[in-house]
Amino acid sequence: MGQSNLICSTQPIVAHAGDDVILSCRLDPPISASSRTVEWTKPGLDPEYIHLHQDGRLVYQSQNPLYNYRTALFVDQLINGNVSMKIFRVKTSDAGKYKCFLPSLWKEAFIELKIGQSNLICSSQPIIALAGNDVILPCRLDPPISASSRTVEWTKPGLDPEYIHVHQDGRLVYQSQNPLYNYRTALFVDQLINGNVSMKIFKVKISDAGKYKCFLPSLWKDSFIQLTVENKKDHDKGPEEGTGETELLVNRQENMEDLDDEKLKERVEEKSDMMYAISVLTERKNEHEHHRNKLMSQIQRVETERTENEKKLHQQQNIMDVPALCIRLLTDVSVLLVVQLYHSCFALRADAAFPSVSPNRLQHFEYETFTVNCEEFTGLTEWRVMRNLQTPITPAVSDTWNTSASSCSINPSFKQHSGEYWCEDAEGRTSRAVNITVTDGSVILDVPARPVVQGHDVVLHCLKEKSESELSADFYKDGSHLGTRYKGAAMTIQNVSTSDEGLYRCEISGAGESPESRLAVLQRTEDTHPPVSQPLNFLSLLWTVVLVAPLLLVMGFCLSWKDTGLTKQSEVIYRCYEPDVSRDGTETRVPDKRVYSSVYYRPLTPD
Known part of the structure; x- marks a missing residue:
């Protein structure tokens, strides 16, 4: 096989x-460098x-x-021998x-990088303009380089705020602009690529007269330019004519300009308030329409049930006798009793629970084993672990998952296993989700999987892979630096409050940073325990007494009625159907599994 050179x-x-x-x-002739070390x-x-x-x-x-x-390397092009950086x-x-250098081929090559310098040049002569006209403050980069992706700052020293025009990420940053210059400044965006950073x-x-500063932070270059503004009438009359009257007109014009600025600012604020009020009213309107539609649907359902009940009552009123009515009442009370007992024994609060994760942290290294468990959840139906992955699972690791199991162990774990995990029962009730991250990096943050009360x-804790030594680490919250810990790489947050919620990460010098x-954080009023079957309490016992008392009265009344010559009874039959759920271990979510309860009323002949 021929040798490949590094060029x-x-x-x-x-x-x-x-x-x-x-x-x-690049390697010439091209050979794959995907599995090779590139230094x-x-x-x-x-x-x-x-x-x-x-x-x-x-x-x-x-x-x-x-x-x-x-x-960065071009990883997708390594297979073609491209090792550019x-x-x-x-x-x-x-x-x-x-x-x-490629050690496996023992090939090396050198390349030189030069950093060119470009100067920012603005007009050295004052720019003179007439009040009411447009003016350009010329500035450029020499030699020309593109400023399209750079931040360009135009300021007026001594003004508060001093920013006249800030061009960042391809657009004007309105929030930092001085209100006196709103809608009155612009850059030549199509000429930024040629280094033209002039402002119009x-x-x-x-009041616009004065010294202006142009600054490019990425190049750390700045330059100044002077603007002189003359009154039109002064310009037409000359310096010797109507001096006193000119000063009076200038003062009036400045007062009018200040008044116009105040009116413009008031109108902008009024418009902002109106837009906010409109958004609030629109949101409330949508809520009212939603509640109205829901109420109309409930009214329609009640009307339908009432009509059907009236028809049934009309059909049975000629044949209904007192014993039959007693039996019907007896059956209804029995059903209510059973329903009350069911809800007392198996009331679940799945929305206030979280799955159990072992080890108890949200971040894991690749090839580690972690388990997501739903066995703490109880009820009439089985709970199972579900998840929503950030990236599709590869066939090589698809056999580590079973969506119908109440406990799932990922062994070994890969970056593709990162995603949301939650518990769900056959009736579609779900717990809250935990967001688990599996990283191929060398540092993770040991943050609890379940919320802190x-x-x-x-x-x-800031953990480094395969290291038991005590390392110093920096901790960050929402991008802000919280501090450095020098012993054990651990940070303690005491008396946790809702203000401590946020995105946390840590960084170990020389090792990298965690995801x-x-x-x-859960408030004390929230239930942090998983849903379990609750025992009968005093209220449930009271309900049972209230339902059983009428039941006994109805039974006594029915037994005392003997004129009909025969007694009718009703029997309530409860049957449960639980559809089978596939357990073939595929990665797709299984269909919702429902538990149905059916009630049959069957008249019985007397003994």
Whole structure:
């Protein structure tokens, strides 16, 4: 078999600070590098590893912290021999010589990266404009580089707020703009690609005069430009004519402009209030329509039942006698008694429960074993574990799942097993879900699977795979840094409250960071226990007495009625049907399993 050479670009790669750049290298003739180790290093740097691709993934532990989250290989193109590396948001310090090395082939090649500098140049001469006209404050990048994906900030020092126009992520950020410049500024968006960052101000006012600053954070470049605004009448008359009258007109114009700004601001606020009121009224209207439709449906159902009952009563009124009526009443009371006993014994509150997870945490390493359990749930029907995966399960791991089981162990676990897990019974009642994450990284956050009760303490541990030593770790909540723990990599939150809810993650220097998981907090009024069969309480006993008393009276009345010559009885028969559920272990959710109760009334001949 012929040898394959590693070829990188012989010409230096030139990029500008803040841009993304590709250091292109390939195997020629092409052979697959999918299962090979690819090492990108920068000689002279400590540690020198920029990107180490091994066993199909990046080895975070060996990567230089200066390049964390800023490098990537084209993994889908490794099979074609493309081992190029992409560096995101290039810095000036990234300039230098890089080395690509494949140990299995003992091939290496070098490539040089240069960081080009571009200056921000604005007009050195003051820009003069007439009040009421439009004006352009010219600024450009020289040599020209694209500013399409960069943040461009135009400010006026001394103004509060000072932001005149902030262009970020391809659009104007209205929230930071000074209200005096609302709807009066614009950039030449189609020319940003050529480095033109000039700003246009519409209908210039006397108060717009002053010094303006243009700033590009990604290049850390700024420049200033002066704007002078003249009154039109002063410009037409010249400097020597009507000085006193001109000053009076200028003052009047400024007062009118301030008044117009105040009126515009009031109208904008009124419009905002009206839009909010309209949204609230629309929401309430939809709620009222929903309740109305529901009520109309209930009324229609009651009317239908009433009509059917009237027909049945009309058909039976000629043949109905007192003993038959007694039997009917006896049967109805018996049914009510049985229903009351059923609800007293098997009332479930599935919406206030969570499945049990062992080990009790939301994050797990790949190849670990974890179990989701619904055996704490009780009732007349069986509970089973259900889940909704973030990614489809591969055939190689599909045999680890059974949707009809009350307990499910994932062994071994893979990243594809990440998703929501919950419990569900045959009648469609579900528990609350827990969001389990399986990561192929080296760090996880030990956060409880079940919510923490308000007022309790909770301890969060930052765990590194296959490491029992005590490491320091940084903890974050909703992207904000909470602090650093130096002993045992654990953080304790005392007297937990609802304000502690959020997305938590942790980071161990040199090892990487964990995924994010939500810490949920339950108020004390919420039921944190799984639904169980409740014993008969005093209220249930009272209901039983209330129902049994009329039953005994009706039985005595029926037995005392002897003029008809025969006694009619009724028998209540209860039958339960539970459809079979497939247990073939497929990954699709099984159809809803229902438990039906049927009641038959059968007249019996007297003994």
